[in-house]
Amino acid sequence: MPLTHTLPSKHSRKYPLVWFDPELGYERELRYATNHQSIFVDEQKGSLTLSHVVFEKGHLSVPSRKRNLQEFLAKHPHKGVIFEEFDAQVQAEDQYDYLEIEIAAMNMAYEMEVEKAEAILRVEQGTSVNNLTTKELKRDLLIFAKRNPRLFIDLAQDENVELRNFGIKAVEANILNIASDGRTVKWSSNGKKLMTVPFEENTYSALAAWFKTDEGLEVYKSIQKKLK
Numbered sequence: 001m002p003l004t005h006t007l008p009s010k011h012s013r014k015y016p017l018v019w020f021d022p023e024l025g026y027e028r029e030l031r032y033a034t035n036h037q038s039i040f041v042d043e044q045k046g047s048l049t050l051s052h053v054v055f056e057k058g059h060l061s062v063p064s065r066k067r068n069l070q071e072f073l074a075k076h077p078h079k080g081v082i083f084e085e086f087d088a089q090v091q092a093e094d095q096y097d098y099l100e101i102e103i104a105a106m107n108m109a110y111e112m113e114v115e116k117a118e119a120i121l122r123v124e125q126g127t128s129v130n131n132l133t134t135k136e137l138k139r140d141l142l143i144f145a146k147r148n149p150r151l152f153i154d155l156a157q158d159e160n161v162e163l164r165n166f167g168i169k170a171v172e173a174n175i176l177n178i179a180s181d182g183r184t185v186k187w188s189s190n191g192k193k194l195m196t197v198p199f200e201e202n203t204y205s206a207l208a209a210w211f212k213t214d215e216g217l218e219v220y221k222s223i224q225k226k227l228k
Contacts, residue, residue, distance in 0.1 A: 007053040007078060011041070019075040032072045039072040055083065098149075105149035108156050109141045117141045119165030120155045127172065163208035170223045178203055185210075194219060 008015035009032040017030040029041040035049040053060070053069070060083070062069050073079060109117070117137050121129045124144050132140065145152040155161050170176040177188040183197045185207060195216070197206040210216040 003057055005055040007055065007076065009053050010050060017077060030072060030075060032069060037068055039068055039075065101153065102146060102149045105145040105152045106142060109145035109152065112141065112156070116162055119162045120152065122165050122168060123155055123161070160205065160208040163211050164204040166211070167204045167207040169227060173227060175223050175226050
């Protein structure tokens with residue numbers, strides 16, 4: 001929402017303001033008039049004093065005495081789309097849930113082995129992880145876990161993340177070569193083709209999955225010896 005947002009306060013073709021009344025069984029037109037207790041057009045008689053409903057800096061505070069405005073906002077079709085009603089209990093529950101995930105992610109990061117930590121950080125930082133010391137790696141991992149705990153946990157639980165990292169390191173070490181089209185993986189030493197990446201699939205994700213096959217496992221073991 002922009003710094004200032006004016007909510008439609010009366011029905012129009014551009015902004016239809018109607019609310020389905022379950023008791024009457026039909027949609028009723030809404031209109032906010034400060035001099036009427038009712039927000040329904042069919043109950044508003046006489047002169048009207050219309051008023052803008054304006055959110056400033058993303059917030060709108062409604063005093064308890066303005067019950068018509070409270071009801072208008074509760075039934076407004078933009079509720080849950082453009083704005084939401086503040087609920088301290090719901091917010092506290094959301095914050096608690098987030099803190100739980102954050103703590104879990106940071107505990108995982110703190111106890112994680114260096115090889116897996118490198119694999120996860122490579123997703124975030126790319127090849128720059130090659131220049132990090134062990135302490136820098138652990139530090140950056142904890143920062144990553146704190147800033148984006150859900151993504152961190154997803155990566156930590158991804159069984160292929162270490163294999164993807166292994167494939168990247170093999171390419172960086174010039175043991176494997178990936179063709180310019182990104183679909184052919186070959187030995188760098190003799191140009192022998194090892195696998196073809198399926199169409200529209202990430203090269204390193206496909207390579208990680210291939211390492212689990214019988215043929216790929218033999219290649220994996222061979223690369224392992226060369227990387228040592």
